[in-house]
Amino acid sequence: MNQKNIRVRFAPSPTGPLHIGGVRTALYNYLFAKKNGGKFILRIEDTDQTRFVPGAEDYILEAFDWCGIEFDEGVSKGGPFGPYKQSERKNLYKAYADELIAKGYAYYAFDTAEELAHLRKQYEAEKKTFTYNAAVRQNLNNSLALPAEKTQRLLDDKTPYVIRFKMPDDRMVRMNDLIRGAVEVNADVLDDKILFKSDGMPTYHLANVVDDHLMEISHVIRGEEWLPSMPLHILLYEAFGWEAPEFAHLPLLLKPDGKGKLSKRDGDRLGFPVFPLQWRDPKTGETTRGYREDGYFPEAFINMLALLGWNPGDEREIFSLDELAEVFSIERVGKSGSRFDPEKARWFNHQYMMKMDDEDLADLFLPVLVEKGYMTDRDFIVEVIGLVKDRAHFVHELWEQSDFFFKAPDEFDPKAVKKRWKTNSYDQINELKEVLTAIDDFSSENVEAVVKAWIEEKEYGLGAVLNAFRLVIVGALKGPHLFDIVALLGQEETLRRLEIGLHELGRKES
RNA sequence: GGUCCGUUCGUCUAGCCAGGUCAGGACGCCAGGUUUUCAUCCUGGUAACACGGGUUCAAAUCCCGUACGGACUACCA
Incomplete structure (x- = not known):
């Protein structure tokens, strides 16, 4: 009873094409929502105006459309918690930042980016790490260190400022991750993260927490790269007096060889796509291949991705999206990164091809x-x-x-000719022509029976005749059952090809 | 450097939470079979608990350490 409604979200930043790691994160969110009768929301996190890439948002939408992953709420879909694009929610974040300042959980900072960069360099020269935290904040240019009147004057003068979170200096933050279990970090190693930027936009941290709360997100399922900022987020929920959602940090997708996470370069280097759809960079005009364009079935692509880091606990491997939604559970997601295997991706596609x-x-x-x-x-x-x-x-x-x-073969594989077009092949195929001409029922079974009977009667070698036969029909020693081929081709075309073959290959002298 | 996370066949992984099975499956690879051919397919094989301590009658499984790997460490997300 009283179980909170399940609401999860995928929150990409429209800075380029969606990486398959992102697709997998979205997929797990989707499966989790479906499995638990919850809602899946798409939110666009475009608080960094400098990184905006035209077309990226449409790409994201189109990619999910291709994959068959549907959202219940989100951009281009709407819903009761909109707008779902952070740039359109811009005016709502400042009040929350102010609230934190009023409660003493945040403060104004007037240090310029240059000053901080200089400080970092200085620390580095002394082999120390600069951290904007309790140890140094009193010596810096912020509302905690400055007299109140000075702060007010700077504010009145419209001096650019950021709002920083006042990280507690002696506090063990205990957290739970659905995949990793208990995690704890001492807050004094964390820094006073910027919540609100001087350009009037919130940073990811603020926007993310505010929106997740406002949109009543129950579970945050995201990439492992966010694990280090989980304490900040937990502390933020606490500062606001909000109940925090559950967290699950997914392991990364790794390169097929070597070390590190899967990147676009690996795809280029090893010859496989790293993106669901082809992408044309609007700036450079450079085109990057996608799974769709490479000929993957969306079902195979999704199936392959789902099994990369998750497994059903039994030995099944082939799942439709609906079947996945039925058996998925966050507990069965692995803790360690998964190396991507292009070969297995091909195998999945082959499975779907056959089905x-x-x-x-x-x-x-x-x-x-x-x-x-x-x-x-x-x-x-x-x-x-x-x-x-x-x-x-x-x-x-x-x-x-x-x-x-x-089409009739326009050339004959030289190796096959050398191997199978022997001295007597010409006469045998010529004779075969007569045999085939006389057949009324040109079904695979009947042609096979007649031809084999003829070969037996004449005591020609089965392999010799049939391979030469295949050679003139196909042009190479490949393909399905020969009699199925000729039956489908029909009597007329088969005879025509025999004619062509005899003419092209000619009589081989011994 | 610091913080956090991780480590079972070459790869994806089961088994770990509730210690006791020749450590199971899949991809790949190799061999055999089917096929007049090639491919598919079928059968078989190959191959792993990172290392060192500890707890225990018994450790892949619990604990500690080491090594290695990764992520994070921006007025990016």
């Missing part, structure tokens, strides 16, 4: 065929897909697995 309906695949394959200039009967395409889809990892690989269904 996918031939008709649906035909819809996806059709544009590829049109582009190649082979517009064919749709039923034919569906048949082809049924024969080759198990062999491909991606839709675009369907073409290399099936090109011979759409």
